[in-house]
Amino acid sequence: MIPLPRKFRTNIKETFGEKGRLWLKDLPGKLDEICHIWNLTECRPVNDLSFNYVCTARSDRFGPVVLKIGVESSELENEFRSLRYLKSMHLCRGLAFDSERNAMLLERVTPGENLFSLDSPEEQIKAGASLLKDNENTETIPQGFPYYGDWLKRSFQKTRNKRAGTTTVDAFFKKAEIYWLEQANRLPETLNHGDFHHMNILRNENREWTVIDPQGVIGYQTADCGRFILNQLGRTDNENRSELLTEMSRVFAEALKTTEELVLKGAYIEQMLSCSWTLEGFISEEKERDIIEKMEAADRLYSSILNAPQGIEG
Ligand SMILES: Nc1ncnc2c1ncn2[C@@H]1O[C@H](COP(=O)(O)OP(=O)(O)O)[C@@H](O)[C@H]1O
Ligand SMILES: [Mg+2]
Incomplete structure (x- = not known):
């Protein structure tokens, strides 16, 4: 053993x-x-x-x-x-x-300390954004990779089936689906990393950042930003989240030459997908309650910055 x-x-x-x-x-x-x-x-x-x-x-x-x-x-x-x-x-x-x-x-990437080893969130965000900026795979998308849109569809369906008869989660999923269509109408598809966050960005011996653990998924780059943003917010006190989220949307929008609104909506979708993956699993009731509270808090946070009503009305 x-x-x-x-x-x-x-x-x-x-x-x-x-x-x-x-x-x-x-x-x-x-x-x-x-x-x-x-x-x-x-x-x-x-x-x-x-x-x-x-x-x-x-x-x-x-x-x-x-x-x-x-x-x-x-x-x-x-x-x-x-x-x-x-x-x-x-x-x-x-x-x-x-x-x-x-x-x-x-x-093996050595010495291998991850992006959280940088002192301030501002430095971490800047480094993350500059790595994403370089990822312009728009010309030829290779065959055989999964689609982010299918990930969403599959996981939301599984969670909906499991929670049939309840409404809270469904409202957040519907909102994420509307945001997803907006992304589809306004952004080019690319091959994305799929799990782009601080712990998957390691320092190599030349003091450059090397990225590990790609999932390889076709979708919009705002999803990669989204994963990074979620991870950063996870390390941030409640009272500072709104300010930091606004700042991150600014930095990532500039790096990807897109709008802050699309970055925020990409992160919202990613938040709901990540919660759905946990909900669809074999988890305790206590954990299920925690996840739903997390979704409610996220919906409040994003709605306040996007100036959107909470829940489905957005
Ligand atoms: N190529 C690598 N070089 C150095 N450390 C690595 C490498 N790949 C993974 N690790 C270490 O192992 C951890 C888990 O690996 P990872 O590929 O991210 O697994 P998972 O898909 O389960 O997240 C990483 O966070 C990192 O600390
Ligand atoms: Mg990893």
Whole structure:
């Protein structure tokens, strides 16, 4: 048995249910096999495990590497492909993929401290915006990647089915769907990172920022901003959120040459999608209540800045 943090085990079980339980049971065996196949030694799990098993290791061929083993095969395969296709963003290199064990070998970014290591939120936001600015993949969108619009449709439907007969969440979903259509009418589609946030942006030995963990999803760049914005707000006191959100919409709108309104609406959609993913999982009633409160608070916050009525009327 490899020692795994309780939070990680809970994450896996809440998200994947029985499939996750089995995956946790098989993990030590898979890890042994893949270390043997790829000649890896000195495997040490990273501190911030979330939905995949990730460890640093030494490869006899590549030197310092990171090994990632996932539950969902399509997600990890997409990640490996996006490392090649998201050319204009500075991403870490993918070195090998094993579809049988759903494992991937990556160049290790060292020293690897993440964007939260910068002192102020202003510096973090500036660095994040400048990385996104470089990601202009509008010309040819490669085939075979998922669509953000499908992510929305699928997750909202699942959560709606699970919560049939209740109304609160549905109002927020409807609003997010209206905002989504506005994005579709006004923005070009691009291949996006899909999980662009501070913990996926690491410092390399030249003191430049390297981006890791792309999901590879076709949609609008405001979704990548949205993920970053949510993560930043998560580290911000309640009373400062409104001011910081306004500032972030300004900085990201400038970087992407779009409007603050579209950035804010992209972040609203992303907030509701992220909550829907949690709600559709195998979670406790207490956690469900927390998530709904989070959605209500977010709706109040975004409505006040966008000057929109709360709930569906917006
Ligand atoms: N290529 C890499 N170089 C250095 N550290 C990495 C690398 N990939 C992942 N990590 C570390 O492992 C953590 C989890 O990896 P990540 O790919 O983000 O997994 P998840 O998809 O579960 O979020 C990261 O936050 C980072 O600390
Ligand atoms: Mg990550």
